[in-house]
Amino acid sequence: MFEGLSGRLGDVLEKLRGKGSLSQDDVNEAMREVRVALLEADVALPVVKDFIAKVKTRAVGQEVIQSVTPGQMVIKIVHDALVEMLAGQVGTPDEGEADRDRTAEILNLNVTPPVPILMVGLQGSGKTTTSAKIALRLKTTQRKKVLMASLDVQRPAAQHQLAVLGEQTGVDTLPIIMGQKPVQIAKRAMDEGRKGGYDVVILDTAGRLAIDEELMVEVAEVRKVTNPAETLLVTDAMIGQDAVTVATEFNDRVGITGIVLTRVDGDARGGAALSMRAITGRPIKLMGVGEKMDALEDFQAERIAGRILGMGDVVSLVEKAARTIEMDEAEKIARRMEKGKFDLEDMLSQLKQVRRMGDIKGLLGLMPGVAKMKKQIEAANIDDSLIKRQEAIILSMTPRERRHPEIIKASRKKRIAAGSGTAVPEVNKLLKQHQQMGQMMKQMKKMGGMKGMAERMGGLFGGGGGMPDGLGDMDPKMLAEMAKKGELPPELSKGLSKGSGDGALPPGLGAPGGAPGGGSPALPPGLGAPGGGGPGRSGLPANLMTQRPKGRKR
Ligand SMILES: Nc1nc2c(ncn2[C@@H]2O[C@H](COP(=O)(O)OP(=O)(O)OP(=O)(O)O)[C@@H](O)[C@H]2O)c(=O)[nH]1
Numbered sequence: 246m247f248e249g250l251s252g253r254l255g256d257v258l259e260k261l262r263g264k265g266s267l268s269q270d271d272v273n274e275a276m277r278e279v280r281v282a283l284l285e286a287d288v289a290l291p292v293v294k295d296f297i298a299k300v301k302t303r304a305v306g307q308e309v310i311q312s313v314t315p316g317q318m319v320i321k322i323v324h325d326a327l328v329e330m331l332a333g334q335v336g337t338p339d340e341g342e343a344d345r346d347r348t349a350e351i352l353n354l355n356v357t358p359p360v361p362i363l364m365v366g367l368q369g370s371g372k373t374t375t376s377a378k379i380a381l382r383l384k385t386t387q388r389k390k391v392l393m394a395s396l397d398v399q400r401p402a403a404q405h406q407l408a409v410l411g412e413q414t415g416v417d418t419l420p421i422i423m424g425q426k427p428v429q430i431a432k433r434a435m436d437e438g439r440k441g442g443y444d445v446v447i448l449d450t451a452g453r454l455a456i457d458e459e460l461m462v463e464v465a466e467v468r469k470v471t472n473p474a475e476t477l478l479v480t481d482a483m484i485g486q487d488a489v490t491v492a493t494e495f496n497d498r499v500g501i502t503g504i505v506l507t508r509v510d511g512d513a514r515g516g517a518a519l520s521m522r523a524i525t526g527r528p529i530k531l532m533g534v535g536e537k538m539d540a541l542e543d544f545q546a547e548r549i550a551g552r553i554l555g556m557g558d559v560v561s562l563v564e565k566a567a568r569t570i571e572m573d574e575a576e577k578i579a580r581r582m583e584k585g586k587f588d589l590e591d592m593l594s595q596l597k598q599v600r601r602m603g604d605i606k607g608l609l610g611l612m613p614g615v616a617k618m619k620k621q622i623e624a625a626n627i628d629d630s631l632i633k634r635q636e637a638i639i640l641s642m643t644p645r646e647r648r649h650p651e652i653i654k655a656s657r658k659k660r661i662a663a664g665s666g667t668a669v670p671e672v673n674k675l676l677k678q679h680q681q682m683g684q685m686m687k688q689m690k691k692m693g694g695m696k697g698m699a700e701r702m703g704g705l706f707g708g709g710g711g712m713p714d715g716l717g718d719m720d721p722k723m724l725a726e727m728a729k730k731g732e733l734p735p736e737l738s739k740g741l742s743k744g745s746g747d748g749a750l751p752p753g754l755g756a757p758g759g760a761p762g763g764g765s766p767a768l769p770p771g772l773g774a775p776g777g778g779g780p781g782r783s784g785l786p787a788n789l790m791t792q793r794p795k796g797r798k799r
Pocket of ligand 1: 366367368369370371372373374375397403451452453507508509510511532533534535536540
């Protein structure tokens, strides 16, 4: 098995603990390990060299965020640079948009129909399957009328294969006329596309086991006569070091507009993606994640970056980094709380944290080995649209209103509702929640304040403010057991085991599950405690939970 980057960097960077910023020497040493990790993941050497040089400049002098170790800091820098490089112009979905259909942004369909899409690549890379997957997606999400044509005259079975996939997906395929050359088929497909009123024509070309002259000439010719809006290079994620030659040849000889990475469901480390992206400068647009027709996803740079660095690293990293931010935020609010303050600005900042959790949810969903935690996070029912509405309500208030909610009377409520596109009852509900939160905060203060708690939580989570490895796998029952045995800090156990629901967690640090019989701790709005089954007073999220856990009464 490959060793993850964090494992590699552990020893190297351990000695840097306590340092304020990363020096040239620290970075050089760390980058030697990064280099090996990238090479092991099959990233091509020239790409590795460029990447390292870029990251080195970025890392030297970087301040090491408090409560993150230098090792984590380096991984974060490397990870961010990898994601940036992999994502390129296609980018990643905006905050809270993980589920939005981005087909129209990913594929250029802005030419006079029928829009030609040319699929190229080596034999067996997944061209035919991907053609059908794309056709199905265009049909279902974009309501496009699609025609597929196989230009593979090398293997008669290939044309038949596409026809079968067409039937399966309900997408038309060009009737097969034996003896025609690829260019003739391509022209016929475009004619048929025009006559038949098709929006898109997908041209699936023949592949060879290795690149050869004949293949390149043939594909280049097809490209010339059809002038495709997209020429997609389909490559297997397992291609390894050949990625560079394949991508270079197809890009130089034919010209590609994007890359589709297939078999991402396999266990390849995915270094090929980085090589191809770097060498061609073309974006990786889509990825195949299985043999089924719907197993096609938008390219997710984070997922591939995670694999390149070694599975699991990024999960803990992102988690730790996010928690660090949340800790800082929580401490800031805690300081205000200590002065008896919790206004709507604070609530807004909590809502933002909850939305960040939503993003983490999406990211975690992609990582193997965190299945349990994924379930817990899913069970938390983070309802993005409701949180967004609540944010909109607060954002429609004047700064004075946010600081002094008590001045918000009827006419102001009407204005706020109109400004946020909501209704007065919703504004009322939010104000009530804010009040309840304030009360809960006061209770927490009695328990030693959030700052103290945040520190204790930091201790619990491995001293650095992050979750210790493995805690993500811990299920709510286990946490409850620990609470019973007194293995949790007193405040936390109290929140987990008592029925009163005293609220034990600082805002933004909602534990994934409350114990059976326990009340809902002070989770931020929108984050219900999925495991909590008891009659304890639910904090606030009642109206935000999209589904109530079984057996829980309103
Ligand atoms: N697991 C997995 N299998 C895939 C994926 N994409 C394609 N396949 C499988 O890979 C095999 C080859 O795919 P094809 O689509 O026939 O490949 P091709 O590039 O068209 O091959 P030629 O027509 O011979 O050039 C098929 O068994 C597909 O089901 C993927 O994303 N994941």
